[in-house]
Amino acid sequence: MRQFSTSTARPRSAGQIVNAKIAALETLQRGEIDVATPMADARQLTTALVLIMSIQAPTGLLFQRAYRDADWITATWFGNDWVTLVAAVPLLIVGLVRTARGSVRGLLLWLGVIAYAIYNYALYLFGSAGDRVPVGRV
Numbered sequence: 058m059r060q061f062s063t064s065t066a067r068p069r070s071a072g073q074i075v076n077a078k079i080a081a082l083e084t085l086q087r088g089e090i091d092v093a094t095p096m097a098d099a100r101q102l103t104t105a106l107v108l109i110m111s112i113q114a115p116t117g118l119l120f121q122r123a124y125r126d127a128d129w130i131t132a133t134w135f136g137n138d139w140v141t142l143v144a145a146v147p148l149l150i151v152g153l154v155r156t157a158r159g160s161v162r163g164l165l166l167w168l169g170v171i172a173y174a175i176y177n178y179a180l181y182l183f184g185s186a187g188d189r190v191p192v193g194r195v
Contacts, residue, residue: 096156103153103167106174107146114142126185134185137177145170145177 117123117138124131149170155163 100153100157103149103171106171107149107153110141110146110149110174114138114146118142124185130185134181137180141174141177145173149174 115138117134121131121135124134126134148166152163152165152167152170156167157163
């Protein structure tokens with residue numbers, strides 16, 4: 058399995074910079090990823106996203122009258138809530154943990170579930186009849 062580094066150590070001299078560039082090129086040639094930026098902010102935002110998803114999905118399942126759409130659309134929202142609760146939240150946690158350990162597959166999983174969340178909540182925001190003040194039409 059390919060690994061990447063999340064260290065933030067920076068070279069200090071010109072020789073160290075050249076050696077770091079050569080090492081980075083060799084890493085790219087081997088097909089590995091070298092991430093040298095701190096990811097603490099991304100982890101904190103992902104933790105907040107996990108909490109939001111973990112609260113929103115059961116709330117949508119418990120308070121079924123909150124969805125004021127047609128019956129078939131309401132059924133779709135319930136399906137979204139189940140998928141979010143049963144699949145997306147656990148996969149997001151797994152992707153976050155594996156990314157922290159340096160897994161490229163974990164990184165792809167993490168980014169994929171974040172993309173799902175953005176798409177899913179954009180649908181909630183702009184596609185449901187549940188909003189009293191349509192944000193997209195203000």
